[in-house]
Amino acid sequence: AQSVTQLGSHVSVSEGALVLLRCNYSSSVPPYLFWYVQYPNQGLQLLLKYTTGATLVKGINGFEAEFKKSETSFHLTKPSAHMSDAAEYFCAVRVWSNTGKLIFGQGTTLQVKP
Amino acid sequence: KAGVTQTPRYLIKTRGQQVTLSCSPISGHRSVSWYQQTPGQGLQFLFEYFSETQRNKGNFPGRFSGRQFSNSRSEMNVSTLELGDSALYLCASEKGQAIPDEQFFGPGTRLTVL
Numbered sequence: 001a002q003s004v005t006q007l008g009s010h011v012s013v014s015e016g017a018l019v020l021l022r023c024n025y026s027s028s029v030p031p032y033l034f035w036y037v038q039y040p041n042q043g044l045q046l047l048l049k050y051t052t053g054a055t056l057v058k059g060i061n062g063f064e065a066e067f068k069k070s071e072t073s074f075h076l077t078k079p080s081a082h083m084s085d086a087a088e089y090f091c092a093v094r095v096w097s098n099t100g101k102l103i104f105g106q107g108t109t110l111q112v113k114p
Numbered sequence: 115k116a117g118v119t120q121t122p123r124y125l126i127k128t129r130g131q132q133v134t135l136s137c138s139p140i141s142g143h144r145s146v147s148w149y150q151q152t153p154g155q156g157l158q159f160l161f162e163y164f165s166e167t168q169r170n171k172g173n174f175p176g177r178f179s180g181r182q183f184s185n186s187r188s189e190m191n192v193s194t195l196e197l198g199d200s201a202l203y204l205c206a207s208e209k210g211q212a213i214p215d216e217q218f219f220g221p222g223t224r225l226t227v228l
């Protein structure tokens with residue numbers, strides 16, 4: 001069965017510091033991987049996705065993630081945190097291309113301190 | 115292009131009642147997926163509809179059902195509501211083509227069961 005583990009339910013960084021949100025997945029077949037962000041009282045917005053090709057994926061708002069098959073990881077990074085990055089972040093895996101089913105991690109709340 | 119819309123945004127029901135939630139996908143999108151979000155269980159997949167057919171189903175009791183209309187609009191129904199059904203219900207639409215694409219999420223319907 002496929003699963004996603006996000007290490008750390010809460011991460012706190014100072015404004016301008018590196019953001020690193022960790023995600024590990026379990027899948028018996030090559031996965032499709034996604035990072036979503038959720039602001040309070042809103043739905044989810046896609047930050048970036050990995051389907052095939054280049055393993056370093058760049059997304060919106062300066063975020064990027066690297067797919068490492070050997071480590072079964074898809075960690076999300078941003079070189080310099082901004083106050084507006086404070087939100088909840090979800091890593092998700094999708095195994096089959098013919099279904100819309102996403103399996104989400106438990107989420108990581110990012111706090112950005114001034 | 116208009117985004118995914120969900121109605122109503124907020125709903126209060128009592129135990130034993132039933133409820134119907136509506137989702138209008140982005141124009142041209144044929145796939146609609148539903149998710150339940152709770153603080154304890156996180157984001158869990160309910161079901162997906164593609165061209166009026168249920169394509170995938172999560173592990174929820176039969177009280178949870180859905181359907182999709184010819185214009186791709188979708189509804190989900192929960193019968194005999196329980197306190198534990200209180201959650202944010204999110205729907206997501208996608209083109210539904212073979213290559214996994216971005217799922218666009220609506221703002222959600224916040225259901226409170228008293």
